[in-house]
Amino acid sequence: MAAPMDSNKSLHALKKFEKKLRKIEKLLSSKEQMVISKQPTRILCVQNGGLECNVSQSELWPLFAAFGNIDGIVMIPRKSYSFVSFTDMTCASQALHHLNGHLLREGRDPTQDVILYLFYTETVPSSMMPSSEKPAGLLIVEDFVSQEVEENLLKLLPEGSEETSKDTGVMKHRQVKHFGFEFKYDINDVDVKNPLPDGIPHECHDILKRAQSLGLVDHY
Structure with a gap:
């Protein structure tokens, strides 16, 4: 009876994961005005892979680079997601297949686990592209501390x-x-x-x- 029980657990976990994906996709589409693609693209939106989740570009790069050449990784201030752009669509597809649901960092309890949820997107919204323009009143003092x-x-x-x-x-x-x-x-x-x-x-x-x-x- 062990095998059917394990199979039922796996099926339940899969349904729970798919429900989570649908919930996140709906949130990204409605709140962030993000266009999620059902077909493979070169660009992945990485939910929970953003600065708001205390995730850095240096953590994501080697993880995704294992699946092919990366054009770039865009981190958005105060957002819980980031964008990973590959040079090839096949590489992005492999990354999504292997890393969707990946536990990036284990927390002190399950509520603090950093789990990555991936989605295809055609482009990085222009309003989210990083800018080199400094906020008004900002003064940068180089090497202020040793x-x-x-x-x-x-x-x-x-x-x-x-x-x-x-x-x-x-x-x-x-x-x-x-x-x-x-x-x-x-x-x-x-x-x-x-x-x-x-x-x-x-x-x-x-x-x-x-x-x-x-x-x-x-x-x-």
């Missing part, structure tokens, strides 16, 4: 810790570290009457003082 300062800042972040506290929280696709005050995501603000015991690290104060001395900020 490599040593960068390393010291990274040491402030917990790596691989399973513990959670007020200053270290877990979101759906990423872990966050709070300094000074805990950011309350339910109210989208901090409670100024309830500061964190460790305060703000001196490494951050040094950066803020330098920014103040250069006239980049007038207070902190």
Whole structure:
């Protein structure tokens, strides 16, 4: 009886996966005005492969490059999806066949798993193409901090810790570290009457003082 039971489980999992795909496709079409193609194309939309899910281009490139030459990968700010463009449609088809439903990253529990869902699309919408134009008021200061300062800042972040506290929280696709005050995501603000015991690290104060001395900020 083991084989039929396994077969039933596989069929149930397949139906659940297809239902998930239909739900995502409907969302992308209606909310994002994306044109999803039923026929193979060179361009794949990768749901859960975007910056909003804390996924980087460097993670996606070797994964998809295993199936052929890539023209480029477009990451969209504040979006949960990205676009992978192949030089050949056959390569895109193979990638979709092998990577649709791929577990890119396992979370602390199943709700935090980063699972990729792939769709064919004819083009990357022009409104979503990356732009080199800087936002109004943006000032870029090259090499503002040294490599040593960068390393010291990274040491402030917990790596691989399973513990959670007020200053270290877990979101759906990423872990966050709070300094000074805990950011309350339910109210989208901090409670100024309830500061964190460790305060703000001196490494951050040094950066803020330098920014103040250069006239980049007038207070902190």
